[in-house]
Amino acid sequence: MSEVVEKKSSKKLKKAEYVPQKSSDVKELQKHLQLFGYLNPEDAAFGVEENRPPQPEESALESLKTSFIEPGKMDKATVEALKKYQEFHGLDVTGKLDRKTLDELDQKRCGMPDLGEFSTHGNKWSTTSLTYGFDNYTTDNGLTPAKIHEAIAQAFAMWAAETPLSFRRVNNSASADIRIKFVSGAHGDGSAFDGKGGVLAHAYYPPPNSGALAGDAHFDGAESWTINIPTGSGKVDLVTVAAHEFGHSLGLRHSNVNGSLMFPTYAGPMRYLHADDIAGIRTIYGGYSIENAPWIHGTSIQVEYPERLERITRAGFYTYLYGKPNTTNWFHFALPTPVIKDQKRLKVVCAILRFRTFSTKAMVDHVHIYDGYSKIAAHNNLSLSGDNWFKKFGVAHKPYVYWGLGISIGVSFSNGTLNERRMDFVSAGCDLIN
């Protein structure tokens, strides 16, 4: 039995013989490719290449030149995204909007008439400042209330980084918008859990749905919850499932995009939003208006344990380094932060990093965000590698900034060749709002 979902309507592309003549057709194409996940404006803006080989300094600098999406133009990024789409769908990889490609784009996908893959419930919160609280906790796999607080905040931060929403934890869960609890079997809401391995969790849509239950998220206590990656056999990543459930709490239904957080299947840890998730949540709540966005070059990075590096080089405006095998390290950025603008104190939405690693032997595991000495967000167990040209790390409660933002990045280098243990830090920034 399949779930019937509402779909976002999408204009049909006009039939064109070959390359589209009108910029409006290209804009529609770009929108479709973005929805399908082939075209990420941020990646395209900063230049993405898969399996980028190590390069001498000069060509490395060249490779960091930006390429942009030009709305309405068949630019390089759009052509490359179209080629990926054609390859995935078994079409001739021409990079051109030929008739067969147009037919494929217009075709119904998964039996759904429209091309948007996410779906929304219809309800939304009337406020963007939401609170959450815990009725209880689990002690599975060494979890403590403090660790659970951090994990749940990390899950909320994923949504906060892309919307005007903020999420603040309160001690009195009875007064919270979103109540969180770990329960087994029948637990008083008319929807009992079914034991280990069945339903992992459930969450109620926003008000006025379900009265006092609206927005609440329940986690099946019969599951074995963990925040470790890899999770281990039979264990479920709390951050991933929580972020999925909070998507429902905010008004999202399931998506048909395999690889999105709102896809129905649990496929292991996923500590980030897919482009489809972002598109979905923004149709409900929109984005946020940036008041200030300070950035700092990678040359400013501070290394906590220099003796654990084999080599570190500052090249132009970025730093590239090679970690010693089987080591961990922390790297720090101190962002010059305008805490007051136009006599108003600013709030932080997210930190943003531009970096790349050359293999999975060099991984970013943790990103912690500080205001002065105070840690205001922790993104843990990330297992990030490869090209990350615009990676956001949200701060769930979007606090006022007082002392200046710092970003600490925890990395690990395992056994591998020198080049496999290379990591480049290009720059770091943040988004600030009023």
Added chain:
Amino acid sequence: MKQNTVENQPGIINFREDIQKFSISFHQKNTIDSQFTCIVPDSGMIPQNLQKPGTKVVFTGVLVKDPTLPPPRMGGEQVYLLAELRSIE
């Protein structure tokens, strides 16, 4: 109305306070939270010894989509009317 038949389907008995009806829910395999909530129109359809929330059952019956039923409350939920209950244990 569209009908679906389920046979020997494991499920769980629930009681929906908001509509004062029993329901039988079952999980869609390999999903985080997709489930089918089958509203039982008449409590007499459920044997009295099974009328306890959280009771695990195996049932065979016919499900229909009924526009008069309440909408889904949770992400991943689909709500059906249990039009016919052929067996339950």
